[in-house]
Amino acid sequence: MARWHEVAAELRTAITTGVYAPGTKIPKEEQLEERYGVSRTTVRRAVAQLASEGLLQPVRRGGTTVRQQPPRQSLTLDLQAHRDELGYYFGQAVQALRAVQPPTVTEGPCPPDVAAVLGLTSGDPVVIRDRVMGDPTTGRVIQLATSYLPTDLAASTVLAEADTGPGGIYDRMEADLGWGALQWAGTISARAATPTESALLDLDPGVPVLCVIRTTIASSGAAADRVVEVNVTRRDASRFEVGYPITRHQ
Template sequence: MARWHEIAHELRAAIAGGEVAPGDVLPRETDLQERYRTSRTTVRQAVAALEKEGLVEKVRRRGTVVRRPPTRRRIPRSRRVHRDAIGYYFDTAAQGWRPLEPPAVGRAPAPADVARALDLAPAAEVVTRSRVMGDPDSGDVTQLATSYLAPTAVDALPVLAEPDTGPGGIYDRMEDAGYGPLRWEEAVSARMPSPDEARRLGLPPGVPVLRITRITRGADGRALEVNDTRVSAERFEVVNEIDRDPTAAPENPEAPSGAPVRPAGGARADR
C-alpha cells in the first residue's frame, strides 16, 4: 500500500470513529508531514483522496475541515423480511447470494452513526462480523456487509462473537434467548467507497456505493445490532412496490383496469 493510502486510511478512520468531529480542522500540512515523517506531496495526496470521498473540504482562512453532513430527511417506505431454510433475508434478489469467504469476526471502534444507534460513546469498541457476499458459482462479489453488535447482546450471548453462530445465524440466537420478536428499521444513503471497498466490489473511479444501514431491535426497543451493507450504486438500485392507502382509493371503482383516475380538485397525482 502506498504511503499516502496509509495516511488517508488513518485519517478516514479517525473521522468515521468520531475522533475528529464534523467542523474540526485537520492538522496543517507541515504538522502531518512531521507526524507521518513524509513529504508534502504524500500528505497532499492523502488529503485529496479524503476530499474526493466527500469527507473533508477546503475552507478559506481555516484549512481542511471535516465536512458536516447535512441533516438527512427520512422518507419512510414499507419493507418486508423473508425467511428460508438458511435464515432471514431482506431482499428477494439477494436470496441466492452466499458468503464467498468465512466471516471475519473481530473488534473495532464503531463508526459515529453506528455508535449513536447503539447508544454507545463515540468510537466505543464493539464486536464486528464482516462478510463478503456474492454469486457462489461465478465468485462475483455483490455486497459487503458488516454487523456491529451491542456489547450487552454479546455479553449475554457469547456465541455472537463466534465465526459460526449455528443454524439461522445471529437473529435466531437472539430470538432463542428471548430478545424477540425482533424488528428492523432501515435507511439507504450513498457515499464514495473506501479504496478497499472499491477493490472488492470492482468499482471504477467515481462510482459511489449505496449504503443500506439496518438496525435490529429487540421486543423492548433496544438496538441489538447495526448492519452496514454496501453495494455498487452503478449495479444496483433500491426499488419499492407502492400499495394504495385507503385514502388513495379510486373515485370510480367500476372504471376499467388501467383507466386514468382524476384526483379530486384537479391536484397533481404525482406529487
C-alpha cells in the same frame, strides 16, 4: 469559477450530449490544452474531476475513455422480513447470495454514525461481523455486509463467534438469548467507497456505494427495546438502484 471547472463543465456537456460516446477516447492532453488555451495542470485537474464523477476512465498507456455505464439491476424496496431454510433474509434479490469469503469477527471502535443508532459514544467498542457476499457459482462479490453489536450484549456470547449455527445471529438472538421476536427498520443512503470496498467490489474510480442500513430491535429479555445490531450492506451504485411501487392515494 476556476478555469479547470470550466474545462470540466465543457467536457461533461460533451459527454452527456453524446459528442464523446461511451467507450471512446477523449482528445489527448495536448489537444485539450490547445483547444481551451490552458495548461497541462488545468487539463489534468478537469479530467480527474470527471473521473471522480464516474464519467471518465483513465487507461494505462491508452489515454482516457468515456466510461461505459452498465445497466442497473433494480433492488425492489421490500418492507417484509422473509425466511427460508437458512434463516431470515431481507429482499428477494439477496436470497441467492452466499458468503464467498470466510466471515470475520473482530472487536473495534464503533463508527460515529452507527454509535448514535446503538446509543453508544463514538469509539465505544463493538463486536464487528464482516461478510463478503456474492454469486456462489462465479464467486463474484456483489455485496459487503457488516454488523455492529454492542459489546455488553454480544461479547463472550455466540454472537461473537465466527459460526453462529443454523439461522445465524437472528435465530441465536430469538431462540437462545431470549430477546423475543425481533423487529427491524431500514434506511438507504450512498457515500464514497473506501479503498477496501473499491477493491472487493471491483469499483471503477469515482463510483460510490449504495448503502442499506438495517437496525435490529429486541422485544424482550435483557435487551428489551434496545437496538442490538446495526447492519450496513454496500453495493456498487453504478450497477444497482432501489425500486419501489407508487400507488394512487384514495
